[in-house]
Amino acid sequence: MKICVLVKEVPDAAVQKRLVNGRMDRGGERNLNPYDTHAIEEAVRIKEAGVVTVDEVVAVSMGPESADRAIRKAISLGVDRAVHLCDEAVAGSDVAATGLALARTLERESPDLVLLGQQSDDGECYTIGAVVADHLKMPSLTQVIKMDVREGTLICERQAEYGYDTVEIPTPAVISVGDAINEPRYPSLKAIMGAKKKPVDKVTISDVGLDASQVGELGSKARWFRSAAPPEKAAGEIIEDEDTNATVERIVAWLDERKLIS
Amino acid sequence: MTDILVYALHYEGAFNKNSLGAVSEAARLASQIGGEAHAVVVGEGVTDDLAAQLGDYGATRVFRAEGPEGLAQPVVDAMAKVIGDRGHGYALFGGGLLGFEIGAGLAARMNAGVVMEVTQVNVEDGKLVSERPILGDSSISQVRYEGDLGIIIGRLNAFEAKTSGGTAAVQDIVVEYQAFSTSARMVKRGEQRGADINIEDAKVLIAGGRGLGKAEGFGLLDDLAAAFGGAAVAATRAVVDAGWFPYAGQIGQTGKTVAPKLYLAAGISGAIQHKVGMQASENIVAINKDANAPIFEFSDLGIVGDLNKIVPKLTAAVKAKKG
Ligand SMILES: Cc1cc2nc3c(=O)[nH]c(=O)nc-3n(C[C@H](O)[C@H](O)[C@H](O)COP(=O)(O)OP(=O)(O)OC[C@H]3O[C@@H](n4cnc5c(N)ncnc54)[C@H](O)[C@@H]3O)c2cc1C
Ligand SMILES: Nc1ncnc2c1ncn2[C@@H]1O[C@H](COP(=O)(O)O)[C@@H](O)[C@H]1O
Numbered sequence: 001m002k003i004c005v006l007v008k009e010v011p012d013a014a015v016q017k018r019l020v021n022g023r024m025d026r027g028g029e030r031n032l033n034p035y036d037t038h039a040i041e042e043a044v045r046i047k048e049a050g051v052v053t054v055d056e057v058v059a060v061s062m063g064p065e066s067a068d069r070a071i072r073k074a075i076s077l078g079v080d081r082a083v084h085l086c087d088e089a090v091a092g093s094d095v096a097a098t099g100l101a102l103a104r105t106l107e108r109e110s111p112d113l114v115l116l117g118q119q120s121d122d123g124e125c126y127t128i129g130a131v132v133a134d135h136l137k138m139p140s141l142t143q144v145i146k147m148d149v150r151e152g153t154l155i156c157e158r159q160a161e162y163g164y165d166t167v168e169i170p171t172p173a174v175i176s177v178g179d180a181i182n183e184p185r186y187p188s189l190k191a192i193m194g195a196k197k198k199p200v201d202k203v204t205i206s207d208v209g210l211d212a213s214q215v216g217e218l219g220s221k222a223r224w225f226r227s228a229a230p231p232e233k234a235a236g237e238i239i240e241d242e243d244t245n246a247t248v249e250r251i252v253a254w255l256d257e258r259k260l261i262s
Numbered sequence: 263m264t265d266i267l268v269y270a271l272h273y274e275g276a277f278n279k280n281s282l283g284a285v286s287e288a289a290r291l292a293s294q295i296g297g298e299a300h301a302v303v304v305g306e307g308v309t310d311d312l313a314a315q316l317g318d319y320g321a322t323r324v325f326r327a328e329g330p331e332g333l334a335q336p337v338v339d340a341m342a343k344v345i346g347d348r349g350h351g352y353a354l355f356g357g358g359l360l361g362f363e364i365g366a367g368l369a370a371r372m373n374a375g376v377v378m379e380v381t382q383v384n385v386e387d388g389k390l391v392s393e394r395p396i397l398g399d400s401s402i403s404q405v406r407y408e409g410d411l412g413i414i415i416g417r418l419n420a421f422e423a424k425t426s427g428g429t430a431a432v433q434d435i436v437v438e439y440q441a442f443s444t445s446a447r448m449v450k451r452g453e454q455r456g457a458d459i460n461i462e463d464a465k466v467l468i469a470g471g472r473g474l475g476k477a478e479g480f481g482l483l484d485d486l487a488a489a490f491g492g493a494a495v496a497a498t499r500a501v502v503d504a505g506w507f508p509y510a511g512q513i514g515q516t517g518k519t520v521a522p523k524l525y526l527a528a529g530i531s532g533a534i535q536h537k538v539g540m541q542a543s544e545n546i547v548a549i550n551k552d553a554n555a556p557i558f559e560f561s562d563l564g565i566v567g568d569l570n571k572i573v574p575k576l577t578a579a580v581k582a583k584k585g
Pocket of ligand 2 (some may be wrong): 005006007008009033035036040060061062063083098102115116118119120121122124125126127128129
């Protein structure tokens with residue numbers, strides 16, 4: 001069995017995300033999308049468990065040159081090798097174009113299982129999995145928090161609108177995992193050093209059979225054209241807790257003023 | 263003439279409130295662009311009665327397909343067929359989870375643009391424009407669609423369900439499902455994990471998240487709720503998924519929507535998917551040790567500090583105040 005994990009480079013959580021001239025500021029520290037570490041961990045656990053034989057875990061990423069760092073981080077977490085779709089033509093892709101480009105890149109690998117994170121820390125669409133699955137013609141589920149892997153089939157659990165669902169899905173399949181599925185491990189120093197030397201296969205859109213009209217701003221049918229400010233909301237009051245007795249006194253006074261303690 | 267197609271999710275004989283909101287929103291928008299609002303229902307033996315209810319929310323036509331329930335991909339097939347036959351200009355979904363999967367799958371299938379987490383849809387030059395808040399709701403992106411179809415996935419509770427007194431014609435459609443769309447099998451649906459608690463009627467809600475550290479951490483919140491008297495305890499998905507708290511007490515995108523007089527959060531970061539279920543609360547108080555936690559952006563009173571120190575003393579103080 002071959003498992004592909006989709007990993008993305010995102011602005012570091014510690015960096016204040018902001019807009020510059022209506023566009024996302026791409027400057028500052030960037031790192032591996034934290035939600036993707038759960039997908040990597042799950043792939044590694046399936047391999048280690050040995051219920052099914054996993055030949056390879058391959059990370060697939062679309063992003064600029066700088067994404068190499070996030071990809072190396074993925075390798076340090078247990079991925080065997082990586083494919084990096086790196087092409088200026090994909091800049092500005094919307095969800096549908098991103099999913100198409102990722103699907104075409106995945107197709108060359110013929111995976112039995114594609115794993116994704118629950119959301120990207122910057123894009124927050126939680127839907128790339130559904131786009132990829134339709135292009136690959138594979139069954140799919142998002143937000144999976146428990147996955148029992150058997151030969152040719154997966155028993156998945158996830159929370160949906162009405163409670164928890166249990167769904168049986170044959171492989172090949174596309175699964176996005178929720179962050180409750182596992183606790184990702186920290187990479188060893190040896191793994192971090194080793195990741196620097198592992199091969200990363202850099203590909204362009206023509207390598208995956210796409211042309212510039214299908215991706216990037218040209219290929220995107222959802223077009224951002226304007227930003228607006230959200231309605232003004234009075235800032236709330238903030239108390240820094242230094243002396244807890246005093247803090248609590250202030251909270252109670254605040255609540256009492258609003259007749260919330262009756 | 264541009265018609266709008268809505269997916270209406272149903273479960274145990276009733277439509278989802280967010281789907282009804284989407285139908286009403288589609289009717290409102292369709293009237294402005296000279297079209298009609300239509301709906302797709304997919305299920306096992308959906309009755310005429312149920313399907314026709316959508317007429318009262320503004321749908322003029324309901325396409326009913328026999329198919330598996332609770333899974334997205336069969337609905338993609340059904341909607342792709344209807345749009346292929348009738349040329350709808352937009353597809354609209356209410357907030358939740360399935361709509362996200364269906365809308366995204368449909369975008370791939372129809373080579374269409376999709377925008378999710380939409381809080382408002384406007385008509386400009388006869389075309390729909392989606393507004394999506396981004397970057398922790400600090401900015402709103404306005405997005406247009408190119409091509410024959412535009413897909414709009416609403417944020418939870420973005421669209422209000424309104425009855426119109428209208429009626430809908432129910433029409434059966436035969437969908438040739440794709441093999442991959444029907445290969446998944448629902449083993450168990452809608453399992454209610456944990457006790458059946460009620461958080462929707464309480465005037466005061468004390469909500470806890472991962473910051474409680476462990477399941478036992480909820481004991482602190484039970485004590486505070488008891489001090490207020492008549493308050494209920496609620497939670498985030500993170501702690502429900504972890505098995506610390508019952509699903510019935512979860513607030514947010516795949517849980518309950520609440521609007522108490524007082525919502526007090528302890529150890530909750532304030533993710534959008536949580537916010538959408540509680541932002542209509544009258545007074546929002548948050549205790550979080552991280553001064554940069556997003557919840558402080560929409561709190562009326564924010565306390566930066568350790569809940570383990572603050573909550574027990576607050577419980578004692580509330581008790582004393584009540585006498
Ligand atoms: C499709 C989808 C649907 C979702 N549906 C829902 C939903 O219905 N409801 C929901 O809630 N979430 C939902 N989520 C998950 C959501 O995105 C967040 O992951 C979740 O709300 C986070 O829960 P949390 O705040 O408990 O945990 P965290 O985000 O981990 O936050 C814990 C907070 O506790 C603080 N903290 C830690 N220790 C202390 C201490 N000692 N004192 C004070 N503060 C402390 C930390 O600073 C942190 O801010 C959904 C996600 C997706 C993708
Ligand atoms: N550019 C990308 N390259 C690789 N994987 C991605 C990319 N964008 C999104 N993903 C994957 O899709 C998941 C969901 O992201 P999103 O739908 O953007 O919230 C992420 O956790 C990643 O696994």
